[in-house]
Amino acid sequence: MDRDNRIIVALDCDDRAAAEGIVDRLGEECGFYKVGLELLTVAGPDVVRHLVAQGKEVFLDLKLFEIPHSVAGAVRAAGALGVSMVTVHGMGGAGVLSAAVDAARAFPGLRVLALTVVTSMTDEDLAGIGVRSSVGEQVVRLARLAGEAGCHGVIASPQEVAALRGVLGPDALIVTPGVTLPGDAPADHVRPGTPRAAFAAGASHIVVGRTVTRAADPAAALRRLRASPAPQASAAVG
Structure with a gap:
């Protein structure tokens, strides 16, 4: 994966x-996009092929x-679309993750990431489901x-990154939604x-969403984000 593509813009849209x-407004400023369930359901896999x-x-x-068989089939379908990352829920267990x-493996460019705990959940929410x-x-x-x-890496909030890097080592991907600039509303995170x-x-x-996509000038907002990160990224990127 391209070192310049550390910032992923979420296309959390309700129509193609x-x-x-x-995407048109961002142009060459962005090379990496997240497509989630909403857009995929509305627009179908063609939106992924187009990107x-x-x-x-x-x-x-x-x-x-x-079940593992169904997850494996969905991962193969994602690989055939040419995507770079696909998420599997860690709560599915070892069998699902291994599947x-x-x-x-048939798609060298595809990385499997395990979702840990969604960034909208608190300790109380976990207790409510028996965790x-x-x-x-x-x-x-x-x-x-x-x-x-x-798995090639995990999805977790910014607040768990340091602990995870210590656990997973330098090569794992750690992808973090829930990222905003100071003063921006965190939405559901x-x-x-x-x-x-x-x-x-x-x-x-x-992964950034409204901070960029709802800005008056999305390209300028992305440039502002790009100027914000600490200059040295993890060795896992590349």
Whole structure:
């Protein structure tokens, strides 16, 4: 993956025209986009093919949580689309994570990332579903499971990056949503952080959404973000 593509812009749009409008306005400023469930459901896989055909990298954020056979099939479908990253839910367990990694082997450019704990969840939310650990403890537990299964990295909030880098080592990808500039509203993220803090802690990539996509000048907003990170990124990027 290109070292210049450490900032991933989330196309959290409810129609394809809006997503393509953002891509057009960003132009050469952005080479990496996240496509999630909303846009994929509305626009279908053609929106991914269109981005890949333009030379963009795609992070397909599916958070796959199914039986291993179904997860493997979805990962193969993602690889055939030409995406660079796909997410599998760490709570699916070792069998699901291993099935995803095995399916990705046929696609050398595809990286399997395990979702740890979504950035909208708190300790209380975990307790509500019967998980007695704190968010930090659960993130580390699932990250270890992902590493043992052979995943290329994890998804976690900026606030867990430093602990994860210590657990996973220098080569793992750590992709962090919930990143905003100081003064920006964190939206649904309850464990946010700034780009500088995320990269300084060891994040390989950050995911940004409204800070860029709802700005009056998205390209200028992205340049402002790019100027914010600490100058040295993790060795995991590349």
